[in-house]
Each structure stands twice: as structure tokens, then as C-alpha cells.
Amino acid sequence: MKSKDFGLTKEEIMEISDKYLLDIGYHFPIVIEDAKGCYVTDTNGDEYLDFYAGIAVNSLGNCDERIVKAVKEQAEQVMHVSLYPYNVPQAMLAKLICETTGFDRVFFQNSGTESNEAMIKMARKHGVEKFGPDHYEIVTAKKSFHGRTYAALTATGQPETAIQAGFFPNLPGFKYAEFNNLESFREAVSDNTCAIMVEPVQGEGGVYPASKEFLQGLRELCDEKGILLLFDEVQTGWFRCGEPMAWMHYGVRPDAFTMAKALGGGLPLGGVVLTEKCAKVLNPGSHGCTFSGNPVCCAAGYAAINGMIEDKCGENAKEMGEYFREQLKTLPNVKEVRGLGLLVGVEFNDVDAVAVKVKAMENKLLVTATSNRIIRMVPPLIITKEDCDKAVAILKKSVEEVMK
Numbered sequence: 001m002k003s004k005d006f007g008l009t010k011e012e013i014m015e016i017s018d019k020y021l022l023d024i025g026y027h028f029p030i031v032i033e034d035a036k037g038c039y040v041t042d043t044n045g046d047e048y049l050d051f052y053a054g055i056a057v058n059s060l061g062n063c064d065e066r067i068v069k070a071v072k073e074q075a076e077q078v079m080h081v082s083l084y085p086y087n088v089p090q091a092m093l094a095k096l097i098c099e100t101t102g103f104d105r106v107f108f109q110n111s112g113t114e115s116n117e118a119m120i121k122m123a124r125k126h127g128v129e130k131f132g133p134d135h136y137e138i139v140t141a142k143k144s145f146h147g148r149t150y151a152a153l154t155a156t157g158q159p160e161t162a163i164q165a166g167f168f169p170n171l172p173g174f175k176y177a178e179f180n181n182l183e184s185f186r187e188a189v190s191d192n193t194c195a196i197m198v199e200p201v202q203g204e205g206g207v208y209p210a211s212k213e214f215l216q217g218l219r220e221l222c223d224e225k226g227i228l229l230l231f232d233e234v235q236t237g238w239f240r241c242g243e244p245m246a247w248m249h250y251g252v253r254p255d256a257f258t259m260a261k262a263l264g265g266g267l268p269l270g271g272v273v274l275t276e277k278c279a280k281v282l283n284p285g286s287h288g289c290t291f292s293g294n295p296v297c298c299a300a301g302y303a304a305i306n307g308m309i310e311d312k313c314g315e316n317a318k319e320m321g322e323y324f325r326e327q328l329k330t331l332p333n334v335k336e337v338r339g340l341g342l343l344v345g346v347e348f349n350d351v352d353a354v355a356v357k358v359k360a361m362e363n364k365l366l367v368t369a370t371s372n373r374i375i376r377m378v379p380p381l382i383i384t385k386e387d388c389d390k391a392v393a394i395l396k397k398s399v400e401e402v403m404k
């Protein structure tokens with residue numbers, strides 16, 4: 001079958017892509033040309049059940065009509081203005097975010113990693129201004145993931161992996177402690193620490209939810225030392241884990257947090273959300289971004305968040321997350337099923353998770369693997385029990401095929 005736009009076959013599109021794109025080794029061998037709700041269709045007409053949602057982005061399902069309409073209308077009105085003038089969708093989205101989270105200010109970025117850069121810059125400047133020039137150290141967690149730009153990749157507590165290897169020297173001023181181990185963080189915090197930064201649920205690192213005591217303990221530790229508590233909600237935010245932000249589930253408020261992925265409803269949009277105290281640190285001239293508050297991205301984000309509220313995606317994430325995790329325990333060779341809401345991980349004892357991912361794709365289910373033992377699933381937040389049952393049945397078949 002030929003693609004609609006250029007009359008090319010699937011093989012031709014893959015060949016062109018493999019020839020001209022940087023090979024960073026992530027490809028699913030399919031060409032997605034249509035997508036609707038919880039399914040994507042490739043140029044061969046094959047339909048796949050989508051349990052990765054463009055890596056936790058398409059939370060309302062693919063091509064939600066409300067988002068598509070908002071994007072079309074905004075693109076016809078004004079597409080880009082830069083951060084100099086005011087624009088309507090940016091204002092409305094910032095208001096919605098602050099009112100939903102009870103925070104004071106937002107700065108929009110294009111991605112998760114950029115949002116983390118902005119938060120890290122703020123924290124270092126805060127530390128230096130409050131305590132002195134050496135107070136720029138940030139303690140993050142081992143197995144964390146914060147992005148691919150220099151501060152974010154150094155914040156990522158995986159020095160032994162390809163994320164950091166070969167890019168040394170990294171940005172100075174980061175230390176790693178054991179996730180869910182308060183003592184380890186206490187030991188890592190020094191007189192030079194300005195902040196602690198963690199994901200409430202580690203996603204890329206293998207789906208490890210924080211314990212309530214751990215996050216509460218980090219809050220107390222930060223208050224005791226007068227340093228900032230920063231949450232990376234890039235993957236966990238916007239109802240993925242049930243609440244608008246995962247920190248709400250734990251009842252632990254950070255001083256600032258980042259978001260991206262689902263925020264833009266499928267368009268590139270991230271942001272850092274700050275209390276007034278932190279917002280004052282990034283004063284005029286100290287930060288910026290050409291595409292910040294892009295009207296089309298913000299219109300998509302406004303439609304996406306309102307759509308998620310309207311469709312009660314948070315409640316569905318809680319209910320389906322619980323149901324799905326229970327069903328996943330019935331898979332063969334499972335060591336542990338983890339997660340919060342619809343950020344779900346399955347760890348196998350001795351089955352190759354990457355091979356399971358590939359088999360699942362052949363069996364028309366899209367999932368991701370975070371290591372050779374762990375499958376991570378971040379489906380649209382609109383999935384039903386039927387979708388979960390279908391995904392579990394395909395995974396069961398796929399694991400059995402890999403074990404043969």
C-alpha cells in the first residue's frame with residue numbers, strides 16, 4: 001500500500017528515513033499515517049492498539065477532535081508571535097494551569113528537557129543569591145531521567161549509560177542519591193546544595209513510584225535546609241497518575257515543577273511552574289525562548305487540558321490503572337507490576353522485555369521497554385476495560401512466543 005501524501009510505499013519511507021535521519025536507534029518498523037483514539041494505522045492499513053501514546057503525550061487519544069479544531073482555528077488566525085507581544089491562548093493556558101495547580105506563574109518552553117533547564121537555572125540562581133556563590137549543587141535520584149540537554153542529562157542519575165557517556169565533562173554541581181531512600185538524600189545534601197530534584201514516579205528509569213514518606217521526608221529536609229524541592233512532572237503530569245499533578249496524589253507541594261508531554265495535546269509544549277518566590281529569581285533578561293507561548297501550541301494545550309478535565313481522565317487513569325495492573329499480574333514470568341494511574345511498568349524475571357515489545361508490535365500492540373527486563377506502558381487516558389483486556393491478551397501471547 002502507498003502513503004497518501006507522496007505515493008510512497010512503507011519500505012520506501014523507511015529507506016529514506018534510515019538514509020537521511022540520525023540513527024539513534026529508536027525506530028518501530030512501522031509508518032503511522034492515521035491515528036484515532038486508542039488506535040494508530042500504518043501505511044499497510046494495519047491497526048495497532050496504542051499503549052504508548054507517543055510516549056505519554058496523546059492522553060486524550062490520537063487526534064482528539066477538540067484539539068484538532070483548536071489547532072486549525074488558531075493556525076488560521078495567528079501562528080507565531082515570539083515572546084514579545086501578549087497572545088490570547090498563552091494567557092488563557094497560563095491562567096488555567098495556575099488555577100488548577102494553585103501555583104503562581106508559568107514559563108512555557110518547547111519540551112521537557114528545556115523546561116528542566118529553566119527550573120535548574122532558577123534553582124541555581126536562587127541558591128547563589130540566597131546563600132552565596134558556591135551554592136549551586138542539586139541532588140537528584142539514581143535511575144532518574146530529566147532529558148538530553150546538558151543540565152538535564154547531567155541531572156539524569158544514570159552516569160553509566162549512553163545518556164551521559166561520551167559527553168563528559170558534564171555540567172558541574174550535580175550529585176545522585178538513592179530514590180526512595182531519605183537517608184541517602186540526607187547524606188548527599190551539603191552546605192553547597194541549592195535544591196533536590198526528583199520525579200514523583202520514575203518513568204524512563206523503570207517505573208518506580210516514590211513512597212509518600214520519601215517525598216514528605218524530602219519536603220521536610222528542604223525546609224530544614226532552606227533549599228528548594230523541585231519535581232519533574234514531565235511524564236507524570238496532567239492526569240497521567242490520576243491527579244492533575246502526581247505531587248497532589250502524595251500531598252507534597254514542591255517549590256517548582258516542570259511539565260511537557262501531555263501538556264501540548266500532541267504539539268511540542270513544556271513549561272516550568274513556580275511559586276512567586278521562585279518566579280522572582282528569573283527576572284527580566286535572565287531567561288527567554290523564541291517559541292515560548294506559541295499560540296498554536298498553547299491553543300492545543302488549552303483544549304487538551306480542558307478536554308481531560310471534561311472527560312474525567314484523572315478518574316479513568318486511577319480506575320483503569322488499578323484494573324490494568326491487576327490483570328498484568330496474570331502474565332507469565334512476571335517479577336513485579338508497578339505504577340501509579342496509567343504510568344505502568346511490568347518487570348519480568350528472565351524474559352527479554354525488548355523481545356516482548358517487538359513481538360507485541362507484530363501482534364499489533366505498541367508498548368515501550370525501558371530496559372531488557374521492563375515494559376513501560378503509558379496508554380491514552382481514555383482507555384476502557386476492553387482495551388486493557390486486549391492489551392493483556394496480546395502481551396500474554398507475546399511473552400509466550402518469546403519464551404518458546
Ligand SMILES: Cc1ncc(COP(=O)(O)O)c(C=O)c1O
Binds near residue numbers: 055232
Ligand atoms: C521525567 C522526564 N523528564 C524529562 C523528559 C525529557 O522530555 P523531552 O523529551 O520532551 O525533552 C522526559 C522524557 O521522557 C521525562 O520522562
